[in-house]
Amino acid sequence: xxxxxxxxxxxxxxxxxxTTKGDGAKSLGLLSSMLTLAVAAYVxxxxxxxPITFTKPWIPILGTQFSLMADGMSSMLCLLxxxxxxxxxxxxxxxxxxxxxxxxxxxxLSQAGLMGVFLAxxxxxxxxxxxxxxxxxYFLCSQWGGEKRIPVTFKFFIYTFVGSLMMLAGLIYxxxxxxxxxxxxxxxxxxxxxxxxADQQMWLFWxxxxxxxxxxxxxPFHTWQPDTYEQSPTPVTIILSALMVKMGLFAVxxxxxxxxxxxxxxxxETVVILSVVGIVYASCIAIVQTDIKRLIAYSSIxxxxxxxxxxxxxxxxGMHGIMVQMFNHGxxxxxxxxxVSMIEQRYGTxxxxxxxxxxxxxxxxxxxxxxxxxxxxxxPLTNGFVGEFMLFNGIFRADTAGxxxxxxxxxxxxxxxxxxxxNMIQRTAYGDAGSAVVVKDLSVNxxxxxxxxxxxxxxxxxxxxPLLDLTAGVAGMMVR
Amino acid sequence: MKAIIAxxxxxxxxxxxxxxxxxxxxxxxxxxxxxxxxxGVTIWDLTTTSVNSPxxxxxxxxxxxxxxxxxxxIMTGCxxxxxxxxxxxxxxxxxxxxxxxxLIFFILCGLYLLSMYNNLLMxxxxxxILSIPQYILAGSDKRNxxxxxxxxxxxxxxxxxxxxxxxxxxxxxxxxRTFNITEMVTLMHSDALNPLALAxxxxxxxxxxxxxxxxxxxxxxxxxxxxxxTVFTAFMATVVKSAAFFAFLRLFQVSFNSxxxxxxMVLAIITAATLLVGNVTAVFQQSVKRMLAYSSIxxxxxxxxxxxxxxxVAWQGIIIYAVAYSVATIGIFAVLVKLKDYTYDGFNGLAxxxxxxxxxxxxxxxxxxxxxxxxxxxxxxxxxxxxxxxxQLMWLVIFALLMAAISVYYYFRVIIAMYFKAGTPExxxxxxxxxxxxxxxxxxxxxxxxVLPQLFLxxx
Numbered sequence: 001x002x003x004x005x006x007x008x009x010x011x012x013x014x015x016x017x018x019t020t021k022g023d024g025a026k027s028l029g030l031l032s033s034m035l036t037l038a039v040a041a042y043v044x045x046x047x048x049x050x051p052i053t054f055t056k057p058w059i060p061i062l063g064t065q066f067s068l069m070a071d072g073m074s075s076m077l078c079l080l081x082x083x084x085x086x087x088x089x090x091x092x093x094x095x096x097x098x099x100x101x102x103x104x105x106x107x108x109l110s111q112a113g114l115m116g117v118f119l120a121x122x123x124x125x126x127x128x129x130x131x132x133x134x135x136x137x138y139f140l141c142s143q144w145g146g147e148k149r150i151p152v153t154f155k156f157f158i159y160t161f162v163g164s165l166m167m168l169a170g171l172i173y174x175x176x177x178x179x180x181x182x183x184x185x186x187x188x189x190x191x192x193x194x195x196x197x198a199d200q201q202m203w204l205f206w207x208x209x210x211x212x213x214x215x216x217x218x219x220p221f222h223t224w225q226p227d228t229y230e231q232s233p234t235p236v237t238i239i240l241s242a243l244m245v246k247m248g249l250f251a252v253x254x255x256x257x258x259x260x261x262x263x264x265x266x267x268x269e270t271v272v273i274l275s276v277v278g279i280v281y282a283s284c285i286a287i288v289q290t291d292i293k294r295l296i297a298y299s300s301i302x303x304x305x306x307x308x309x310x311x312x313x314x315x316x317x318g319m320h321g322i323m324v325q326m327f328n329h330g331x332x333x334x335x336x337x338x339x340v341s342m343i344e345q346r347y348g349t350x351x352x353x354x355x356x357x358x359x360x361x362x363x364x365x366x367x368x369x370x371x372x373x374x375x376x377x378x379x380p381l382t383n384g385f386v387g388e389f390m391l392f393n394g395i396f397r398a399d400t401a402g403x404x405x406x407x408x409x410x411x412x413x414x415x416x417x418x419x420x421x422x423n424m425i426q427r428t429a430y431g432d433a434g435s436a437v438v439v440k441d442l443s444v445n446x447x448x449x450x451x452x453x454x455x456x457x458x459x460x461x462x463x464x465x466p467l468l469d470l471t472a473g474v475a476g477m478m479v480r
Numbered sequence: 481m482k483a484i485i486a487x488x489x490x491x492x493x494x495x496x497x498x499x500x501x502x503x504x505x506x507x508x509x510x511x512x513x514x515x516x517x518x519x520g521v522t523i524w525d526l527t528t529t530s531v532n533s534p535x536x537x538x539x540x541x542x543x544x545x546x547x548x549x550x551x552x553x554i555m556t557g558c559x560x561x562x563x564x565x566x567x568x569x570x571x572x573x574x575x576x577x578x579x580x581x582x583l584i585f586f587i588l589c590g591l592y593l594l595s596m597y598n599n600l601l602m603x604x605x606x607x608x609i610l611s612i613p614q615y616i617l618a619g620s621d622k623r624n625x626x627x628x629x630x631x632x633x634x635x636x637x638x639x640x641x642x643x644x645x646x647x648x649x650x651x652x653x654x655x656x657r658t659f660n661i662t663e664m665v666t667l668m669h670s671d672a673l674n675p676l677a678l679a680x681x682x683x684x685x686x687x688x689x690x691x692x693x694x695x696x697x698x699x700x701x702x703x704x705x706x707x708x709x710t711v712f713t714a715f716m717a718t719v720v721k722s723a724a725f726f727a728f729l730r731l732f733q734v735s736f737n738s739x740x741x742x743x744x745m746v747l748a749i750i751t752a753a754t755l756l757v758g759n760v761t762a763v764f765q766q767s768v769k770r771m772l773a774y775s776s777i778x779x780x781x782x783x784x785x786x787x788x789x790x791x792x793v794a795w796q797g798i799i800i801y802a803v804a805y806s807v808a809t810i811g812i813f814a815v816l817v818k819l820k821d822y823t824y825d826g827f828n829g830l831a832x833x834x835x836x837x838x839x840x841x842x843x844x845x846x847x848x849x850x851x852x853x854x855x856x857x858x859x860x861x862x863x864x865x866x867x868x869x870x871x872q873l874m875w876l877v878i879f880a881l882l883m884a885a886i887s888v889y890y891y892f893r894v895i896i897a898m899y900f901k902a903g904t905p906e907x908x909x910x911x912x913x914x915x916x917x918x919x920x921x922x923x924x925x926x927x928x929x930x931v932l933p934q935l936f937l938x939x940x
Binding site (some may be wrong): 162165166 | 846850851852853861864865868869874877878881882884885888889892896899900932933934937
């Protein structure tokens with residue numbers, strides 16, 4: 001029963017938000033995300049023993065039920081969704097938004113969709129939420145985005161829609177293979193998938209993986225991503241990069257690896273190579289970017305590439321690392337976007353060649369930038385280190401041929417990451433204050449939002465045990 | 481059975497009403513009342529026929545299967561919805577309002593025959609009763625050249641395809657020595673497969689492809705749908721088309737099921753061509769009305785999936801597709817008739833001027849594009865399920881899904897125009913509270929279809 005609240009609270013407040021006028025939507029959004037976070041925290045606290053489930057009949061003739069399930073991975077991602085949404089709401093408190101009611105309404109609806117994706121334990125329900133999370137984001141980007149928003153968002157939508165439809169075909173096929181009557185429940189889908197002969201699993205793999213690969217995005221399906229991140233308004237960029245790309249990775253872990261083991265085994269080398277190519281490729285492009293938003297967008301492709309590579313190496317520590325890193329990456333990237341939006345708001349530009357001298361003008365902001373950036377390149381004692389260490393460990397222990405080479409190439413990504421991140425810090429925080437703009441330091445709500453992020457970065461960097469405990473059980477089950 | 485009599489009587493009543501009543505409004509009111517009554521009669525038919533034992537009528541000329549009656553009821557419901565949404569617009573087409581409604585009643589008579597026929601002759605009569613009133617409706621705006629062109633084109637093409645249909649029926653009779661579609665099954669299989677039968681099946685398939693506007697027999701569709709008065713396009717593209725599909729499915733499912741290995745590939749290629757032509761051409765249209773004409777071809781491609789999958793799910797698929805597609809399309813046309821400019825630019829800024837209209841149109845377009853929680857998703861789901869279950873045509877499924885992604889492009893262009901572009905759309909007739917109420921009801925129906933499709937389905 002508690003799980004349905006995670007979806008219902010943002011959904012209902014989202015609907016109500018459309019009818020509000022003026023600033024009512026802001027407080028409603030803030031209230032709603034606090035409530036959701038409280039519920040999510042309660043679920044992850046209670047979750048250590050056994051998964052919580054919630055099942056109601058939905059469309060019996062199709063064999064689909066409204067069934068939700070929260071295990072360690074789901075509740076961790078729900079918690080992340082709750083935290084990120086709250087930070088978004090806090091950061092937006094003092095920013096004027098046009099048609100605020102609709103804006104917050106769509107934000108909350110996308111949150112409901114995300115929660116649904118993370119909790120669904122019925123394949124058709126999962127598909128429904130997968131699409132529902134996308135539509136509000138489409139409207140958000142197209143209405144409140146940058147100059148080129150309409151074509152860019154359109155591309156993004158069609159890209160992901162193609163993927164989803166392929167996944168639908170795969171899921172229908174799987175549901176028809178279930179023992180007895182057609183069923184979409186996770187257990188039955190897993191039973192159906194694992195019992196299929198290897199050659200069928202091999203083509204089914206691509207049918208389903210393509211949707212997840214586009215969402216993550218894995219090279220070469222990433223072309224929608226930098227443009228969309230750049231054109232979206234910052235709150236939406238945060239939702240996209242901290243949460244929606246996790247949908248892809250989460251889906252791989254829940255709906256692909258356990259379902260089609262033989263297909264995964266056959267294609268894992270291909271996917272790992274693609275991911276590693278993506279890491280190096282994205283990192284190289286990030287180095288030459290002058291727009292901070294694009295730089296972070298490419299760095300995000302590199303980070304997701306590392307997680308995707310680890311997901312297909314079939315090692316327990318790697319899987320565990322993904323869970324930890326999904327959470328940490330979500331926190332860090334949120335921090336990065338928050339800082340970028342503050343820079344953009346104050347200087348009126350995101351072009352690094354025109355920025356500089358932030359450390360003297362706004363010291364608190366510069367410190368926050370440095371801490372978050374260092375976490376982003378996985379410096380020890382920040383949360384990023386724990387995750388990436390485990391990921392590399394996982395890739396190192398993989399039983400595929402050439403895993404050492406893959407690890408070395410992926411490691412290049414870390415070095416390149418340091419190059420572009422430190423370069424960015426240097427060009428924005430230090431050097432001459434190029435413009436004569438008077439820069440205000442942090443306001444109260446920005447202090448609060450950044451404090452949440454930085455304390456999580458440091459706490460989980462020093463003491464990651466709660467996060468590790470939460471996800472240990474699920475990670476163990478993922479290994480073939 | 482009772483519905484066939486009722487709709488004929490109602491049609492005659494409407495014709496005479498034109499003599500005695502001169503007030504357009506009261507004629508439309510009478511028509512609405514009669515449509516509601518007709519819906520009552522179809523429900524009566526449905527409830528008085530037992531689910532498992534179909535009644536045979538007129539020496540087995542008709543057979544009232546449960547799913548046929550269910551289809552009748554749902555399509556009559558759609559017609560009622562159509563009249564409620566568009567009744568006012570029908571009055572604006574021309575002078576002879578009562579005749580227009582009478583013709584719609586006759587079309588429904590054809591629809592009932594087509595859903596219940598058990599004999600090729602009844603099928604033929606059904607198709608003719610369905611088609612002839614449409615030729616008249618297409619040309620009802622007689623001062624408009626395009627409308628006359630549409631009517632003539634439709635008539636010529638229709639007559640041509642009827643000829644092909646008759647040829648097919650003749651060849652089949654030669655092979656099976658009966659017109660009865662259930663007896664035909666056993667007779668055709670009693671000896672080695674007769675080449676006459678195969679030729680007959682092919683001819684009938686082509687004739688039906690004309691009627692449901694499947695490529696390459698779709699050429700008439702854009703001109704006819706674009707030229708006809710918009711209110712009647714809405715009816716032709718939805719209820720009438722669904723009826724033709726149901727007849728198509730019925731014949732191929734009941735009689736030619738066991739011969740499917742011989743014709744499935746031909747139909748699969750027709751389906752692929754229909755999807756390709758419909759979707760790709762729709763992308764290049766500048767007028768929303770013409771785009772909807774091509775979209776109806778594209779949707780026909782999906783409905784053909786039900787005919788392709790020779791299994792029980794196909795019945796569910798065609799029924800839910802028919803209702804989901806009809807309701808959403810009627811809804812869009814109801815919005816379209818309110819606008820002066822039918823191009824995409826005509827929709828610019830509609831969200832600011834009429835937020836409710838823009839919202840319901842968005843839901844209807846979502847449904848046509850197949851976004852979850854709308855009827856269109858469930859419809860696409862069902863027809864895909866039918867084909868995936870049948871097992872062999874996975875390539876076609878994937879192709880269709882890619883085409884569905886293309887369809888998002890042209891459906892969402894309307895949404896982009898309404899929400900993200902500035903402009904002042906010209907409204908041709910004021911949007912009253914009643915209109916808004918009916919649009920919201922239609923919109924709720926679309927969502928209900930997507931959330932609880934089982935309410936609209938019956939056991940097969």
